[in-house]
Amino acid sequence: MTTLIDTPKPAPPPARPRTSAGIEKWRRRVPLLPALIFTIAVTQLPFVATLAISTFQWNILQPGERHFTGLSNYAFVFTDERLRAAVLNTIVLTASVVLISVLLGLGLALLLDRRFAGRGLARTLLIAPFLVMPVASALLWKHAIYNPDYGLLNGTLNAVYRFFGAANGPTVDWVSSFPMPAVVLSLVWQWTPFMMLILLAGLQAQPHDVLEAAGVDGATPLETFRFITLPHLRRYIELGILLGTIYVVQTFDAVFTITQGGPGSETTNLPYEIYLTMFRKYEYGEAAAAGVVVVIGSIIIATFALRTIASLFREEASR
Amino acid sequence: MPSTRHALIAGIAGIAVLVTGCAGAGGGSTSGDGGEGASINVLMVGNPQMEDIAKLTKDTFTKDTGITVNFTILPENELRDKVTQDIATQAGQYDVATIGAYEVPIWNENGWLHELGTYAGKDPGFDTADLLKPMVQSLSGSDGKLYALPFYGESSFLMYNKEIMAEKGVTVPERPTWDEVADIAAKVDGARPGMKGICLRGLPGWGELGAPLTSVVNTFGGTWFTKDWQAQVNSPAFKKATNFYVDLVKKHGEAGAPQAGFTECLNAMSQGKVAMWYDATSAAGSLEDPSVSKVAGKVGYAYAPVMETKSSGWLWAWAWAMPKTTKKADAASKFMLWASGKEYEKLVGEKLGWARVPAGKRASTYEIPEYKKASAAFGDITLKSIEEADPANPGVQPRPTVGIQFVAIPEFQDLGTKVTQEISAAIAGKTSVDEALNNGQKLAEEVAKKQQ
Numbered sequence: 001m002t003t004l005i006d007t008p009k010p011a012p013p014p015a016r017p018r019t020s021a022g023i024e025k026w027r028r029r030v031p032l033l034p035a036l037i038f039t040i041a042v043t044q045l046p047f048v049a050t051l052a053i054s055t056f057q058w059n060i061l062q063p064g065e066r067h068f069t070g071l072s073n074y075a076f077v078f079t080d081e082r083l084r085a086a087v088l089n090t091i092v093l094t095a096s097v098v099l100i101s102v103l104l105g106l107g108l109a110l111l112l113d114r115r116f117a118g119r120g121l122a123r124t125l126l127i128a129p130f131l132v133m134p135v136a137s138a139l140l141w142k143h144a145i146y147n148p149d150y151g152l153l154n155g156t157l158n159a160v161y162r163f164f165g166a167a168n169g170p171t172v173d174w175v176s177s178f179p180m181p182a183v184v185l186s187l188v189w190q191w192t193p194f195m196m197l198i199l200l201a202g203l204q205a206q207p208h209d210v211l212e213a214a215g216v217d218g219a220t221p222l223e224t225f226r227f228i229t230l231p232h233l234r235r236y237i238e239l240g241i242l243l244g245t246i247y248v249v250q251t252f253d254a255v256f257t258i259t260q261g262g263p264g265s266e267t268t269n270l271p272y273e274i275y276l277t278m279f280r281k282y283e284y285g286e287a288a289a290a291g292v293v294v295v296i297g298s299i300i301i302a303t304f305a306l307r308t309i310a311s312l313f314r315e316e317a318s319r
Numbered sequence: 320m321p322s323t324r325h326a327l328i329a330g331i332a333g334i335a336v337l338v339t340g341c342a343g344a345g346g347g348s349t350s351g352d353g354g355e356g357a358s359i360n361v362l363m364v365g366n367p368q369m370e371d372i373a374k375l376t377k378d379t380f381t382k383d384t385g386i387t388v389n390f391t392i393l394p395e396n397e398l399r400d401k402v403t404q405d406i407a408t409q410a411g412q413y414d415v416a417t418i419g420a421y422e423v424p425i426w427n428e429n430g431w432l433h434e435l436g437t438y439a440g441k442d443p444g445f446d447t448a449d450l451l452k453p454m455v456q457s458l459s460g461s462d463g464k465l466y467a468l469p470f471y472g473e474s475s476f477l478m479y480n481k482e483i484m485a486e487k488g489v490t491v492p493e494r495p496t497w498d499e500v501a502d503i504a505a506k507v508d509g510a511r512p513g514m515k516g517i518c519l520r521g522l523p524g525w526g527e528l529g530a531p532l533t534s535v536v537n538t539f540g541g542t543w544f545t546k547d548w549q550a551q552v553n554s555p556a557f558k559k560a561t562n563f564y565v566d567l568v569k570k571h572g573e574a575g576a577p578q579a580g581f582t583e584c585l586n587a588m589s590q591g592k593v594a595m596w597y598d599a600t601s602a603a604g605s606l607e608d609p610s611v612s613k614v615a616g617k618v619g620y621a622y623a624p625v626m627e628t629k630s631s632g633w634l635w636a637w638a639w640a641m642p643k644t645t646k647k648a649d650a651a652s653k654f655m656l657w658a659s660g661k662e663y664e665k666l667v668g669e670k671l672g673w674a675r676v677p678a679g680k681r682a683s684t685y686e687i688p689e690y691k692k693a694s695a696a697f698g699d700i701t702l703k704s705i706e707e708a709d710p711a712n713p714g715v716q717p718r719p720t721v722g723i724q725f726v727a728i729p730e731f732q733d734l735g736t737k738v739t740q741e742i743s744a745a746i747a748g749k750t751s752v753d754e755a756l757n758n759g760q761k762l763a764e765e766v767a768k769k770q771q
Contacts, residue, residue, distance in 0.1 A: 148574035154456040171574050265744075
């Protein structure tokens with residue numbers, strides 16, 4: 001059989017090449033199978049395990065009391081007051097960080113899209129915050145900027161007061177007085193460069209002839225931006241919003257480091273609440289159930305993100 | 320067909336990787352025990368005393384016994400996460416771990432810990448009778464046997480800047496009441512530009528804000544639970560104590576109080592940003608170290624302030640415990656007995672300086688002339704505070720569990736963290752003490768239900 005298939009025929013019947021192609025396909029696939037199985041094992045088994053754990057009443061500090069409890073952990077997740085508050089905080093945190101950083105990113109991208117001396121340097125400096133590790137950035141904001149004793153904000157305030165003759169400025173406890181804005185600001189600082197990069201790529205992909213034509217037709221710069229640039233940027237903005245959302249939803253470092261979820265639970269978002277359930281309460285079942293809910297939420301957002309990316313590619317290809 | 324053979328080999332290799340991966344996660348090493356060539360894994364909290372022992376072990380303990388010690392050092396919260404999971408899931412990665420007075424009774428009940436009194440009894444040089452009684456009590460199981468060996472112990476006391484007190488003409492009594500402390504805090508507040516009266520922890524966490532607050536609640540006549548597990552979080556005494564604590568911090572406490580824990584207060588005190596500080600006795604060593612502290616030599620010490628009880632200092636010990644999963648019990652016990660022994664204290668004194676001795680666990684430590692000299696300002700009061708601490712009976716009413724600044728039940732980590740989150744919010748002015756404690760009461764009632 002092997003020799004037969006390999007011999008070329010002038011007009012092969014439709015059924016034969018399909019089998020031969022099938023065998024050929026499998027000859028290529030089989031060596032890859034172990035890698036595939038390995039990938040499935042390391043990426044999917046933990047999730048399956050999480051699904052299983054989420055149906056158990058399991059507190060590791062009380063061995064011997066572990067038992068199957070069905071969907072009661074999910075019922076807990078959806079009815080628990082703290083978790084609901086955490087969902088709300090997560091939404092507020094994510095939405096404000098993403099929207100503000102998209103707006104700032106758009107502004108910076110428009111500025112960087114123009115030619116000026118030192119543009120490369122400015123771009124590198126603007127990207128820098130995105131390259132700082134999240135924990136390092138959170139520590140920096142907590143200690144170097146927000147600290148009421150030696151932080152930059154109060155230091156500046158004091159300097160201004162002293163400049164006008166006062167002995168000392170007020171001591172504002174930024175993190176306790178404005179917990180959510182404090183976390184949002186530090187994340188905006190980190191995510192603006194990301195938005196800026198995506199939008200800058202979008203701006204530079206603009207066809208110049210169209211812009212020139214608009215100029216020739218007598219459009220003002222504002223009109224050009226409103227009617228040509230912005231529609232062109234729409235997909236890039238959507239992409240930035242979706243990718244940003246997927247990442248910012250998972251924010252842990254900033255909340256853990258800057259506010260510890262407080263004061264009270266004002267800045268406790270879902271990842272931090274899950275962390276508390278896992279490592280303070282040691283309720284593995286509840287934590288797993290909450291984790292599964294977050295994953296499902298993220299998958300829904302991610303689906304939109306992937307669609308946007310796909311449509312971007314389609315647009316590029318059709319051009 | 321060569322490709323099939325390759326695939327087969329690759330497949331086997333892939334499965335082998337998976338299998339060994341799983342084996343690595345589950346099984347501990349089974350190499351020899353006890354003598355020459357053994358190696359043990361030790362997990363400990365990242366405090367200065369632990370960093371010292373990590374430095375000293377190789378040239379002394381390992382040299383003498385041939386036992387290699389691999390140290391893993393983690394910050395307190397991460398240590399708790401890791402050690403609890405390792406021991407609770409029976410992963411068996413560590414032969415020795417530092418745990419505290421809170422964990423010992425709970426973990427012992429779960430059958431996770433090796434009994435250590437027998438090992439200590441067999442070692443003639445160890446001298447169990449020399450260990451301070453409250454330490455032994457808090458590290459014993461309900462059967463009265465020792466399940467962890469103390470490395471160092473602490474109580475709590477009031478530290479104050481003598482210079483500032485002298486300037487303001489204030490004398491701090493040796494045994495102050497909380498009312499007196501509040502008065503003094505008001506007088507010394509603003510003694511220097513930006514200086515506050517007192518530092519009290521406001522950072523959420525059962526081991527942060529929870530520790531000093533609970534010792535205040537005890538002495539105001541409050542408790543988390545009655546002897547028969549009735550939640551008392553919004554009882555009048557608990558409320559009075561919390562209101563007092565929150566008011567004091569709000570009026571005369573450190574800047575950024577809702578984020579200030581032990582470390583932040585240590586900074587504030589040693590940099591002269593506050594005039595007083597109520598916290599762990601083990602802080603004195605750092606305050607008296609001129610290389611990190613601007614107030615070294617200027618600090619006075621008083622007993623933990625009281626209201627209705629005679630004393631109110633807390634009790635904590637970092638102690639060595641051996642999980643039951645270990646396969647190297649002999650080697651691990653040798654290490655623990657050495658680390659908690661008198662010889663090790665001398666070694667630290669001679670090699671690193673006497674102020675750095677891991678103190679607070681042995682009566683004999685306080686009779687060493689060199690240590691007496693190095694700890695002149697705070698040594699006696701530390702020892703007395705520890706001796707006066709009564710973990711079985713820290714308040715005005717009988718308790719359901721042993722423990723001063725915590726309730727020794729598994730749920731307390733979560734309960735204490737969530738209630739202190741609310742109280743921290745009250746310190747930040749985001750909620751009222753009443754509301755915080757009413758919410759806390761609901762959580763405490765749920766916990767109490769499980770215990771009844």
